[in-house]
Amino acid sequence: MEYRDLCRELLLLAPPDSRISGILRSSLAPPLLLYFPEGCLEFEVRGAAREEEVARRGRATTFEEARRSLLKAAAARIDSQRKQQQVLKESTKANEEVGKVLVGGLAARASQPEIDKVRLFTEEVDKITSLVIGLSSRLARASVPPTLADDKLQREALERVDKLGEQLEEARKLRQSIFRRGDTVFAILARYLEPRSVEQFGGFIKEKIRLILETRQHGELLKAEEEVLKCLREYSANPVMII
Numbered sequence: 001m002e003y004r005d006l007c008r009e010l011l012l013l014a015p016p017d018s019r020i021s022g023i024l025r026s027s028l029a030p031p032l033l034l035y036f037p038e039g040c041l042e043f044e045v046r047g048a049a050r051e052e053e054v055a056r057r058g059r060a061t062t063f064e065e066a067r068r069s070l071l072k073a074a075a076a077r078i079d080s081q082r083k084q085q086q087v088l089k090e091s092t093k094a095n096e097e098v099g100k101v102l103v104g105g106l107a108a109r110a111s112q113p114e115i116d117k118v119r120l121f122t123e124e125v126d127k128i129t130s131l132v133i134g135l136s137s138r139l140a141r142a143s144v145p146p147t148l149a150d151d152k153l154q155r156e157a158l159e160r161v162d163k164l165g166e167q168l169e170e171a172r173k174l175r176q177s178i179f180r181r182g183d184t185v186f187a188i189l190a191r192y193l194e195p196r197s198v199e200q201f202g203g204f205i206k207e208k209i210r211l212i213l214e215t216r217q218h219g220e221l222l223k224a225e226e227e228v229l230k231c232l233r234e235y236s237a238n239p240v241m242i243i
Helices: 003-013 019-027 063-104 112-142 151-192 195-237
Strands: 032-035 044-047
Touching: 003 019, 003 063, 019 195, 032 112, 032 195, 044 112, 063 112, 063 195, 112 151, 112 195, 151 195
Parallel strands: none
Antiparallel strands: 032 044
């Protein structure tokens, strides 16, 4: 069985309001997907379809059986995830070097204000992408169907969702403004660089956005899976830790 299936299996067998159930739900939050409308750099972030919570086959019959199966898989999974984290860091560094070379090609041709506009655009893309993805991720986790029996806590959870939705909408408006200014940036690039270099700059921006999303999601996923492993080990030493 795959790691996520093992998590869903243990979630099915764990007490609904236990600490381990909350950690498992967090690790099973649906991932975000990145979309670029055709011919456009202004990205969209959407949540993936939810997966079934219950594994269809290989189901353990007891909590302890499921816990041991997941514990065995979790350690190997985290080791692999940490290696992937390093790959993402190296990819981000390599992509930033591509951007520096392309912007450096303007140094002897464009005016300083024009170069500053190009650099500011890349910085703003970085910041707005991190903001939109961060809010989208928080909203996706907050939107996981709650199992709260307390009406007050349920209302507070819904209020958090509404607030995050409002903040995300404001961030999207800011993103639109930044990418509209990007038209000016590409006009500057087209004035001084070869068409292939202008196209490469667009690829650099897309890759920057993709890597920000993957790095953010991978970091959150790794943190959640480390929490799962920690909780499983704590329970092994002290079974009351499940509560």
